Amino acid sequence: MTPFDFQPADRPTFYFVGVSTGQSSIMRVFPEWAKALGLGDCPIHGIDCRPHDAPEVYRRVVAFLKHDALSLGGLVTTHKIDLLNAARDLFDGLTPDAELLGEVSCIFKRGGRLLGDAKDPLTSGLALAAFLPPRHWAETGAEVCVLGAGGSSLALTTCLMKAAAGAGRPSRLIVTNRSTPRLASMKRVHAQIASPVPVTYVHAPAPARNDAVLAGLPCGSLVVNATGLGKDAPGSPITDAATFPANGLAWEFNYRGALVFLEQANAQRQARNLHVEDGWVYFLHGWTRVIADVFDVEIPTGGPEFEELARIAEPFRRQPGESGPARRGGRVRPPPAFSRVRHGKTGD
Secondary structure, eight states: OOGGGOOOOSSOEEEEEESSGGGSTHHHHHHHHHHHHTOOSOOEEEEEOOTTOOHHHHHHHHHHHHHOTTEEEEEEOSOHHHHHHHHGGGOSEEOHHHHHHTOOSEEEEETTEEEEEOOHHHHHHHHHHHHSOTTHHHHHOOOEEEEOOSHHHHHHHHHHHHSOSGGGSOSOEEEEESSHHHHHHHHHHHTTSOOOOOEEEEEOSSHHHHHHHHHTOOTTOEEEEOSOBTTTBSSOSSOTTOOOOTTOEEEESOSSSOOHHHHHHHHTHHHHTOEEEOSHHHHHHHHHHHHHHHTTOOOOSSHHHHHHHHHHHGGGOOOTTOOSSOOBSBOOOOOOEEESOOSOOOOO
């Protein structure tokens, strides 16, 4: 079913706007979380759009979520910037982070008003804090290199630029991207943040240029794949000849798909003494923060309650490179999704 053929649900429903939502672990995780959180009989439905879809598609999606009485709201991946650009006037309010970043990842309702928030500055910070050694930046003077200048990259850099002084900030941020418009847009957003962290913007039309950037990073630096390559499209932003910084950290934002960047980092794990992280914890924080707003419930970001949600989700986790829905016991069929995608991408 396409976004032009929405059928109203027969009960309160939570939506997921992505690329290939039926492939995501959340389709199996959410029903279990709903039981644990006491959310009642509320299904999750996927809405699949093509990357950089037509503006009228995004407007149709937002209008449906706004006017359908049983739509509670939802989470947006991949389309966060494009959706807001196309449908900003349909929102009754945006949070400061959504305004600053020009994106919406969380759509929710309060008092009959449709609101939009950008959760990634918060959730990327929570995910980073889960594996970054204490006082890492202060003790190493290391840098952060983010490959890609899309919404997730903008969110992470914003989080780091706003971090507290001392242990909370890297010595420099480097952002690379294949085209220049996204870099220019990011630079305009960064200019609105009063931060002492210097940012270098690098036009990297080919992976070899990213290789050169990695070669110049000091020891202990963090390299992040925020391009979507490996999930939304095949490949990696670097070549196999790239060298990660010694004693550094490599972070693949995705947890599923043919994650070539993750494989490249793992190949150097021992030789370069790397800490290699995928996007699973980011996934957990991203979804729980949105669920908290959509259902207007308190969900802790740590402690026993969060650990219990992580435990519930773990059996449904797919390993990088796996295709199809996660398995738990026998064969699992993905729930139906409203889809404009017919080409088997590994999305969200």
